Amino acid sequence: MINRLVEKIKKTEAPIVVGLDPMMKFIPEHIRKAAFLEYGETLKGAGEAIWQYNKGIVDAVYDLIPAVKPQIAMYEQFGIEGLVAFKKTVDYCKEKGLVVIGDVKRGDIGSTSEAYAVAHLGKVAVGSRMLPAFDEDFATVNPYLGSDGIQPFLKVCKEEKKGIFILVKTSNPSSGEFQDRLIDGRPLYEIVGEKVDQWGSQCMGEDYSYVGAVVGATYPEMGKVLRRLMPKSYILVPGYGAQGGKGADLVHFFNEDGLGAIVNSSRGIIAAYQQEKYEKFGAANYADASRQAVLDMKEDIAQALAGR
């Protein structure tokens, strides 16, 4: 799957992943109204609104981008019905040829970690049958529990030719509280980064490994160091746009070949119509605003990479 992701990035010339993190306040009123009219102000109504909203965005941008990253928390908060919308979104994006990165940040140990890996990337045994559950292409994983938590994911990745992105240095202001603490003079995120490189060496694709890393756009200097520590790992870069990361900050996350990183934008794309820059589209044409925002982001990154 990492080979497919790289190929799609080359083809679209857009190292971009659109974060499908649907908050109710992003969803245009006409979509919410229609869903509530059909199902009432219920969890099912909310799930329907999310699904229709997502579908509009995916239809408008799928030809421009290699991948999407639905954030499962935004669906899970609506319970079972929210997760039905998550699953519909995953399946629809795959139908449209997109690589789907499940932003699930799961992590546990042993058989429990294997259950998460199976839930999101693998197949589960039911009697004599093997059935997929959520079936994304990649999942994000939390490393705090160590190798016991990661190895079950690697096993499933090898079996299914899928991949993971491990949290290394997250984009939030307080990420340094634990991640930056010095261990023998080096920050914890570097120690985790080295493990990512080792784990990745156990499952290599053509040029990159099945094991990527999450490193926030908000920490470009740390990104530079981590880029060197994990040369074969794709870096998933959140924090561009709304969280303050800029195009120029992104160059450090890429390798010399212009590959090695994929930059996420969530609300900057999916709620573009709520920004002054794109308000002329209006809520009715929210998906066209998203398309324009993808084109602008693609240009911003291309310029930054050309200028280095």
Place this chain on the structure above:
Amino acid sequence: MINRLVEKIKKTEAPIVVGLDPMMKFIPEHIRKAAFLEYGETLKGAGEAIWQYNKGIVDAVYDLIPAVKPQIAMYEQFGIEGLVAFKKTVDYCKEKGLVVIGDVKRGDIGSTSEAYAVAHLGKVAVGSRMLPAFDEDFATVNPYLGSDGIQPFLKVCKEEKKGIFILVKTSNPSSGEFQDRLIDGRPLYEIVGEKVDQWGSQCMGEDYSYVGAVVGATYPEMGKVLRRLMPKSYILVPGYGAQGGKGADLVHFFNEDGLGAIVNSSRGIIAAYQQEKYEKFGAANYADASRQAVLDMKEDIAQALAGR
């Protein structure tokens, strides 16, 4: 909810939580067969088997124990239908008067962490209504992302009078890979433990805070240190039984008042009938075997506490 947990522990005299982590291999054949006969070898059939199996155990042990801890990964691997079984289990256990600790190990940042907190402990806005989603009483949380990931949980805990258990030192063999690394001469888990104490001081119940910690029974010496560092935090102790933790190891996790810790056992209870010690019950009476295993565990812990 921490007050209610403490009260129930005192009343049952059992600082025990039963881990409802249903693996298919634990479920007696007669239950699996009946479920597959009704729904086929499908995810729905698996969900039904899990639910019937859980219900049998809960009916057999609910009067002996204060709490249960369903491990969501074991349900999530069966997709939507698995999560339907999870939700049914949560609701049923609450009906039976049990405190429900959702072992979800979620953790993210900002609005995403808030969405997880809402999903598991709070209520979500749908139009003009506020609706609960999974609605457990406690949830386990991963601290790797720092305070930005924890504060949204604290907010929901305060609103809803619920609680969290933060991963501090996990029970698995490789937990030391990152958690034991020395920072200014002290292991990372102590640094996290100190933060747990601080976060807890922001939301106190009567004697204990809403913010507990997960510390593995397999590391009793570290438990002793952490007990002192977080005097107002309940410690959720996994790793007893199948993972090798013994009754005698547990004393360090308790305060002098005999409170402050709750010990989890999963397969040791729910799959007791598969152990030599309880095989006389047979698969048909698996729930009676679970009841006996709870009684034995209660005795084991009581003896260890009496002997200190």
